[in-house]
Amino acid sequence: MPEIAYYQDSFVDLHAKVVPIQERAHQFGDGIYEVIRVYQGRLFMMQDHLQRLQRSADAIDLELPYSLEEIESICKQGLERSELMDAEIYLQISRGIYTRQHYYPDPPCAAFAMTIKQARVIPDEKRIKGVNVMTMEDERWKNCYIKSLNLLPNVMAKQKALQNGCEEAIFQEAGTVKEGSSSNLFAVKAGILYTYPALKGILHGITRKVVLELANELDIPVEETAFSIDFLYDADELFLTSTNMEIMPIRQVDEHILSAERPYSDKLIEQFQKLI
Ligand code: PDD
Numbered sequence: 001m002p003e004i005a006y007y008q009d010s011f012v013d014l015h016a017k018v019v020p021i022q023e024r025a026h027q028f029g030d031g032i033y034e035v036i037r038v039y040q041g042r043l044f045m046m047q048d049h050l051q052r053l054q055r056s057a058d059a060i061d062l063e064l065p066y067s068l069e070e071i072e073s074i075c076k077q078g079l080e081r082s083e084l085m086d087a088e089i090y091l092q093i094s095r096g097i098y099t100r101q102h103y104y105p106d107p108p109c110a111a112f113a114m115t116i117k118q119a120r121v122i123p124d125e126k127r128i129k130g131v132n133v134m135t136m137e138d139e140r141w142k143n144c145y146i147k148s149l150n151l152l153p154n155v156m157a158k159q160k161a162l163q164n165g166c167e168e169a170i171f172q173e174a175g176t177v178k179e180g181s182s183s184n185l186f187a188v189k190a191g192i193l194y195t196y197p198a199l200k201g202i203l204h205g206i207t208r209k210v211v212l213e214l215a216n217e218l219d220i221p222v223e224e225t226a227f228s229i230d231f232l233y234d235a236d237e238l239f240l241t242s243t244n245m246e247i248m249p250i251r252q253v254d255e256h257i258l259s260a261e262r263p264y265s266d267k268l269i270e271q272f273q274k275l276i
Contacts (some may be wrong), residue, residue: 004082006074006114011081014115023111024095026205028102029150031094032056032109036093037119038087039276040196044243047207048071052147053091054130059146062095065110078116086119092149100274118246123256127269129250130258131167131240135229137161138171138178138201145200154181167239173201176226180240181246184208187227188237197224207241214271220264247272 004011007018012062024030037044052069057064066074084111087235096109126225128161134176157169158181168180178196184205187194194216209275232238238250247269249262 004078004115006078006112008112011078014024014117018100019064019111019113020097022100024098025092025111025149026274027100028095029148029152030060031060031092032060033146033149034089034091034147035094036075036089036091037123037243038084038089041079041085042140043072043075043079043089044276045206045210048077048209049140052206053093053205055145056147057093060095060141060148060200061104061111062068063108064093065112071112072093074112074114075116077113082116084116084118087123088117088119090115090117094149097150112205122245122248125237127248130249130260130262132165132169132252133179133180133238133240133250134161134166134254135168135172135232136169136258138173140171143200144179145197145198146205147203157181160178170232175228177229178202178226179205180242183240183242183245184240186211186241187232187235188262189231191234191264193220193222193264194227194231194235195224196226205241205243205245207260209273210246211241211268214268214275218267218271220267237266239267239268246276 003014005014012018034049036049043112051233054068081089092113094111096105096111098105120271133204168183170176170185172179179202195200211224232253233256238253240248249265251258
């Protein structure tokens with residue numbers, strides 16, 4: 001049973017039709033999620049994912065249906081059942097099942113869902129080549145630090161990027177570059193690593209955090225600061241980070257092609273590989 005799912009209190013077949021029509025996840029996008037990577041049978045950065053889940057829940061006034069320890073235990077049970085060594089765990093917690101109305105359910109409730117699938121493997125050639133990205137207006141809300149289920153602007157931006165031969169859309173707001181539609185963004189300029197600060201306007205990526213720690217170990221100076229599109233176009237190196245992409249170099253942003261020499265990205269990728 002390689003790919004499995006869990007809904008409310010039981011393990012279910014991944015393709016089982018278990019979600020009630022009045023679940024607020026699909027009626028309102030009223031919920032939060034996490035994506036966690038498993039390497040060699042072990043949950044990667046699990047405590048950080050659980051803490052971010054708790055922060056997202058608190059931010060939307062949602063009481064988690066299980067404790068963080070219980071959630072970790074469900075993940076581990078699922079992983080054991082799946083027998084997968086390199087997996088991707090998706091956790092989703094919504095504000096439960098209730099008559100469709102905008103007010104929160106009273107009394108409060110929540111619905112827990114999880115899937116465990118084989119991790120998508122990124123071919124080495126792709127990481128060597130790097131990906132193309134395009135900048136786009138950030139049309140999302142002001143609380144992107146919450147890992148909310150409302151991903152319509154992200155989905156639309158990613159699709160537009162795909163239609164333009166790009167792997168990722170880079171959100172910019174009034175000329176300031178923020179993050180990708182499903183990733184964080186880093187720039188290297190004159191030996192300094194730049195990324196947008198962990199404020200409310202971006203997701204505080206766990207991979208972003210790992211990269212900042214690795215940069216510190218490697219004595220690479222870091223500036224968590226907002227930068228402009230002009231700065232982006234002028235960067236020596238650019239890369240994306242996320243749980244599924246890990247560290248992904250950028251080859252081209254809009255019309256600007258970057259050098260294939262990426263000493264800083266290469267060093268960080270190497271350290272990241274060692275860590276996982
Ligand atoms: N996306 N920014 C956004 C908007 C994201 O959706 C993600 C992750 C990240 C990177 O965060 P992390 O390093 O914790 O994965 C940044 C996940 C993987 C997704 O939606 O599938």
